[in-house]
Amino acid sequence: xxxxxxxxxxxxxxxxxxxxxxxxxxxxxxxxxxxxxxxxxxxxxxxxxxxxxxxxxxxxxxxxxxxxxxxxxxxxxxxxxxxxxxxxxxxxxxxxxxxxxxxxxxxxxxxxxxxxxxxxxxxxxxxxxxxxxxxxxxxxxxxxxxxxxxxxxxxxxxxxxxxxxxxxxxxxxxxxxxxxxxxxxxxxxxxxxxxxxxxxxxxx
Numbered sequence: 001x002x003x004x005x006x007x008x009x010x011x012x013x014x015x016x017x018x019x020x021x022x023x024x025x026x027x028x029x030x031x032x033x034x035x036x037x038x039x040x041x042x043x044x045x046x047x048x049x050x051x052x053x054x055x056x057x058x059x060x061x062x063x064x065x066x067x068x069x070x071x072x073x074x075x076x077x078x079x080x081x082x083x084x085x086x087x088x089x090x091x092x093x094x095x096x097x098x099x100x101x102x103x104x105x106x107x108x109x110x111x112x113x114x115x116x117x118x119x120x121x122x123x124x125x126x127x128x129x130x131x132x133x134x135x136x137x138x139x140x141x142x143x144x145x146x147x148x149x150x151x152x153x154x155x156x157x158x159x160x161x162x163x164x165x166x167x168x169x170x171x172x173x174x175x176x177x178x179x180x181x182x183x184x185x186x187x188x189x190x191x192x193x194x195x196x197x198x199x200x201x202x203x204x
Contacts, residue, residue: 002161003181007163007165008095008129010105010107011109014092014126015084015123015175018085019046022083041072041076049112052135081122090187095129099129100203107132108133109132113134142166145174159179181198
């Protein structure tokens with residue numbers, strides 16, 4: 001079936017994300033920093049903010065267990081803007097080109113509600129697609145099949161005519177389980193080839 005809908009992930013597809021950037025100077029020792037991310041501000045802890053938990057609640061939970069790390073725990077949100085230093089211009093150009101060509105483009109992202117709104121201000125291209133589903137707004141996160149179904153329903157997408165672009169293999173698999181086509185993002189050149197192979201070619 002021809003592709004009618006193109007859905008972009010955001011982090012590591014359109015904008016860079018790396019919490020090590022601010023923490024490389026907040027916790028200069030690499031071994032200590034690794035321990036901190038593995039035992040305090042972990043990936044699983046951060047994911048719950050993407051699911052909708054408030055930063056105040058998230059910080060309180062960790063500070064109760066690690067009171068000696070309060071400054072670094074609060075620094076995660078305080079320095080979030082440093083974790084997203086730039087966009088991937090080639091990927092953004094592809095998305096903007098698809099929109100200019102009249103393609104139906106939306107976004108589906110695991111993102112805390114407040115930091116996503118900050119990102120839209122800093123990166124105005126995030127306001128250009130027809131719409132976005134933000135995990136923190138609806139209490140669902142990828143790769144839960146329910147978030148793909150919610151997005152498809154919200155934007156009236158035909159799953160069989162939808163392609164999803166994400167940097168996470170698990171999230172790509174989640175989209176496929178929801179009946180979508182999906183590709184793993186590893187760079188703009190591969191994305192162009194993936195789209196062209198499905199009949200979605202960008203105008204010169």
